[in-house]
Amino acid sequence: MNGRIPVRAATLAATLLAALALCAVSAGAASAEVIYNNIPGKSLPALGFQSDSVSEFGGEVQFGGTARNSPTVSVELESYACQTGSVATCTTAPGSSFEWPVTLSVYNVGSLSSPIARITKTFKIPYRPSEKASCPNYGWTKGYGKECAFAKGTKIKFKLPGANLPAQAVIAVAYNTDTHGSEPTGEDGPYDSLNVAVNATYKCIKENAVTKVCENEEYEALPTAPTVGEDPLPEQVFINTTYSVIDCGGTLGSFGPSGDCWKYEQPAFEVSAK
Numbered sequence: 001m002n003g004r005i006p007v008r009a010a011t012l013a014a015t016l017l018a019a020l021a022l023c024a025v026s027a028g029a030a031s032a033e034v035i036y037n038n039i040p041g042k043s044l045p046a047l048g049f050q051s052d053s054v055s056e057f058g059g060e061v062q063f064g065g066t067a068r069n070s071p072t073v074s075v076e077l078e079s080y081a082c083q084t085g086s087v088a089t090c091t092t093a094p095g096s097s098f099e100w101p102v103t104l105s106v107y108n109v110g111s112l113s114s115p116i117a118r119i120t121k122t123f124k125i126p127y128r129p130s131e132k133a134s135c136p137n138y139g140w141t142k143g144y145g146k147e148c149a150f151a152k153g154t155k156i157k158f159k160l161p162g163a164n165l166p167a168q169a170v171i172a173v174a175y176n177t178d179t180h181g182s183e184p185t186g187e188d189g190p191y192d193s194l195n196v197a198v199n200a201t202y203k204c205i206k207e208n209a210v211t212k213v214c215e216n217e218e219y220e221a222l223p224t225a226p227t228v229g230e231d232p233l234p235e236q237v238f239i240n241t242t243y244s245v246i247d248c249g250g251t252l253g254s255f256g257p258s259g260d261c262w263k264y265e266q267p268a269f270e271v272s273a274k
Helices: 007-018
Strands: 033-037 046-048 054-062 072-079 097-108 117-126 151-159 168-174 194-199 201-204 219-222 238-241 269-273
Touching (some): 054 269, 072 097
Antiparallel strands (some): 033 269, 054 238, 072 151, 072 194, 072 269, 097 117, 097 168
């Protein structure tokens, strides 16, 4: 594949690119060792659960160091939700947020039916700030701030006291949206605009010299790697989706390996342990 996103996955690349947002990066627990870190200090694209028909999303990781007990798992999320309005009429009072439950699961490699650990926790998710008048109007939204960002990044943390990690594991997150998840809500809500960040960087294969738009929405995924630990399967993720574009060989509607069309597009996690 030479790092190129397949044509059938070009929609995925475009979706992830449109999700560039500000990262919220914070330090891990001082008393614990970081054994995996895939959250770089930069803006990240993200995968939308509602927009891409996803119920659960994760990746296989290989831990560094030697600590394996009572881990804390951090997940980078990107919130596109406005407190009021939508598209190019986004308005949010400073500091506003909504609460939503998110489930973290840690699985042994090759055994996805029974997790090593699973926990559901309700988090305060920030709304993205109000639009900035001088930012471009893309039709579906206008950005905010100096960078005209589309989403607000936030890092959520799960503590798993007493759990012991193997050398490698599959880490995944799940939550409900209007039409997806274990218990779809059946109605619109800010959770429909909640996405999971992906550590990915893209380069346009051919840019229009006049419009500066990437022609045919074809991108090359550049190599990315965690700063601690390793990604054993850099070409695939683990996902439960009914959208065939992002599930290139996996079983639609069932959590499992996606197939090899996710090269250098791994979910953004950080894991520390004692």
